[in-house]
Amino acid sequence: MKQSIKMALSSILSNKMRSFLTVLGVIIGVVAVVVLSSLGEGAMDSVTGQIEDLGANLMQVTVKTDRYTGIDLDNLASLADGETISAVSPVLSQSVTAKSTLDTYDCTLEGVGASYFYIRQLEVEQGVTVGELDNDLRLPVCVIGVKVADRLFGTRDVVGQSVSVRGYDLRIVGVLEEQGSSMIISDDEKIIIPFTLAQRMFGSTSITSFYASGASEDVMDQAEQRLRRFVSARVSDPDDDFSLTSQSAVLDMMDEVTATLTTLITGIAGIALLVGGIGIMNIMLVSVTERTREIGIRKAIGAPRSAILMQFLVEAIVLSVAGALIGLAVSTALLMALRGPMGIPTLAVSPGSATLALTFAVCIGVLFGIYPANKASKLNPIEALRHE
Amino acid sequence: MIELEDIQKRYVLGGETVTALDHVNLTVGDHEYVSIIGPSGSGKSTLMNIIGCLDAADGGVYRLDGVDIARYSQRQLAAIRGRKIGFVFQQFNLLQKLTAYENVELPLIYQGVSEKERRVRVGEALSRVGLGQRMHHRPNQLSGGQQQRVAVARAVVTRPSIILADEPTGNLDSKTTVEIMDMLEELHAQGNAIVLITHNPEIAARAPRCVHIRDGRLSEVEPGGSRAVEGGGA
Ligand SMILES: Nc1ncnc2c1ncn2[C@@H]1O[C@H](COP(=O)(O)OP(=O)(O)OP(=O)(O)O)[C@@H](O)[C@H]1O
Ligand SMILES: [Mg+2]
Numbered sequence: 001m002k003q004s005i006k007m008a009l010s011s012i013l014s015n016k017m018r019s020f021l022t023v024l025g026v027i028i029g030v031v032a033v034v035v036l037s038s039l040g041e042g043a044m045d046s047v048t049g050q051i052e053d054l055g056a057n058l059m060q061v062t063v064k065t066d067r068y069t070g071i072d073l074d075n076l077a078s079l080a081d082g083e084t085i086s087a088v089s090p091v092l093s094q095s096v097t098a099k100s101t102l103d104t105y106d107c108t109l110e111g112v113g114a115s116y117f118y119i120r121q122l123e124v125e126q127g128v129t130v131g132e133l134d135n136d137l138r139l140p141v142c143v144i145g146v147k148v149a150d151r152l153f154g155t156r157d158v159v160g161q162s163v164s165v166r167g168y169d170l171r172i173v174g175v176l177e178e179q180g181s182s183m184i185i186s187d188d189e190k191i192i193i194p195f196t197l198a199q200r201m202f203g204s205t206s207i208t209s210f211y212a213s214g215a216s217e218d219v220m221d222q223a224e225q226r227l228r229r230f231v232s233a234r235v236s237d238p239d240d241d242f243s244l245t246s247q248s249a250v251l252d253m254m255d256e257v258t259a260t261l262t263t264l265i266t267g268i269a270g271i272a273l274l275v276g277g278i279g280i281m282n283i284m285l286v287s288v289t290e291r292t293r294e295i296g297i298r299k300a301i302g303a304p305r306s307a308i309l310m311q312f313l314v315e316a317i318v319l320s321v322a323g324a325l326i327g328l329a330v331s332t333a334l335l336m337a338l339r340g341p342m343g344i345p346t347l348a349v350s351p352g353s354a355t356l357a358l359t360f361a362v363c364i365g366v367l368f369g370i371y372p373a374n375k376a377s378k379l380n381p382i383e384a385l386r387h388e
Numbered sequence: 389m390i391e392l393e394d395i396q397k398r399y400v401l402g403g404e405t406v407t408a409l410d411h412v413n414l415t416v417g418d419h420e421y422v423s424i425i426g427p428s429g430s431g432k433s434t435l436m437n438i439i440g441c442l443d444a445a446d447g448g449v450y451r452l453d454g455v456d457i458a459r460y461s462q463r464q465l466a467a468i469r470g471r472k473i474g475f476v477f478q479q480f481n482l483l484q485k486l487t488a489y490e491n492v493e494l495p496l497i498y499q500g501v502s503e504k505e506r507r508v509r510v511g512e513a514l515s516r517v518g519l520g521q522r523m524h525h526r527p528n529q530l531s532g533g534q535q536q537r538v539a540v541a542r543a544v545v546t547r548p549s550i551i552l553a554d555e556p557t558g559n560l561d562s563k564t565t566v567e568i569m570d571m572l573e574e575l576h577a578q579g580n581a582i583v584l585i586t587h588n589p590e591i592a593a594r595a596p597r598c599v600h601i602r603d604g605r606l607s608e609v610e611p612g613g614s615r616a617v618e619g620g621g622a
Contacts, residue, residue, distance in 0.1 A: 003497050010485060011485070014485060293481075294483055296481075297481045297482075297483060298483075298494070298498075299442070299466065299469070300440070300442060300469060300475050300481070301469065301470060301475065301494060301495040301498070301542065302466055302467065302469045302470020302471065302495050302498045302499065302546070303466060303470075303498045304462075304463050304466040304467070304498065305462060305463070305466070306463075307498055381442045381443075382437050382442050382443045385442075385477075385481070
């Protein structure tokens, strides 16, 4: 075995350019698979991380019917029993154009209850949040995201200034901490006002959407049930009229996306490595023909068929494994280079995809090497010796 | 002990049948030195390939050391080629990518001889042919005579009982021819059976026994009977 690997290596190295071109297919296949799946995994991890950042106990209910739902601020407040649900806040979102004395900006206006900031785990960088009193008195105040501040005022030092939305002059009482770029929701681009004010602004009387936070991770199931019971009793069709989103549900969905992605990548892997394998088989067949005389000599001096078979099989496997290793090296470099542009600092070759690539490579080597190797081992020694 | 009985070999080429060996009978004893002489195309190489178990006859029986080789499997035949028989070819047939040492080592690797013993035996065989100093040269760095010595070393390294040489001096000048012949004869003196194929009557005459082949038919030549050889060649 040691001898066959040595022989295979010397044969491969004696024709470096050809060997390299042969394994190029395997290299490209491995790089495609490893980079794609590592990117996929990296992106998934990062999205999952962001979802987790939203707060483990966050739940959101959205009623999809326009008809009066029977949910009001009072019965909503009573949902928070402290045991399963710690806080509830209605939300009302609309796209609006906000104006300052300097500029205008299209952003999201969100009317919220006082506990919204607690539920969403949002902090202000300056000033205060929208509170209970603001809601009770329907005060024209707002808390804005940093991006809104930047765009409307060119500075974040804006507490005390006013923005104008739909004819309302809103006094800025707080600026939210910067959230950074996020793929799902950007709180940096929001103007947050008291829920009661938003209802007035948009002429709405019902509550169609609200956030709630579970008292602890252990009671999330009960919390969800409590929410479900509450809403079901207040809509005409409990199956269709509302949706309840919790972090665990979103994470479940992400798992499904990951599974689909994995299937897809496995498919690509299969095709890419098949192409690489055909390249190897092709060159091995050429090699067998070229080395017919060598095979004849080996047989004349006592090489059994199995030894010739092993020699060529090992050569095919060494080729494909070398291709896989080079592919892994290229992938590592590529993923490191992509860390910055993709904004995923942990991007690296995932152990799973590396194992997959290597296993595939060995299989490809065996699968596509066996035919040429068998052909070589079956050569008639006399004819092989006559071969020029 | 080689015993050929009524061996036939035919080739069909484009509808035409060539009889390469025509009812050949030949016995070569354990320590015998036989030369086989004949014109080109007379069937010498065909005969040698059959003796060397590289090829199978179409008819007749070939017994090697008393056993009909038809009873051996492919694997066993490969082992016989490796252990009982040493080949020396006209074209040397060395592997160009391997050094002299590696070429000589190869048959031992196929026999599963340990690395340590291989080192000893390869060194021995190469010094025996006077190439102790050039072990790590590749064939293309050696002269024809030196290459043939490597081939002889490769043939004897397995300590075979029979050496088959097919025109071993065909590609060599007269000086190296004599050297290679001396070497083969020394092997004979040490107890090997030697079958030497040539179309050079002078070389054939060095053997105690000479067999003539023409159109696939064998005939014995009387010892010292150079006339008979001339007659066959006319
Ligand atoms: N594989 C083959 N296919 C067809 N004919 C063959 C084959 N091998 C040998 N022959 C024919 O068999 C005959 C004997 O060939 P062989 O090689 O034994 O001759 P030879 O005596 O060794 O000749 P030379 O001295 O030129 O080497 C020739 O007529 C040759 O053409
Ligand atoms: Mg010949």
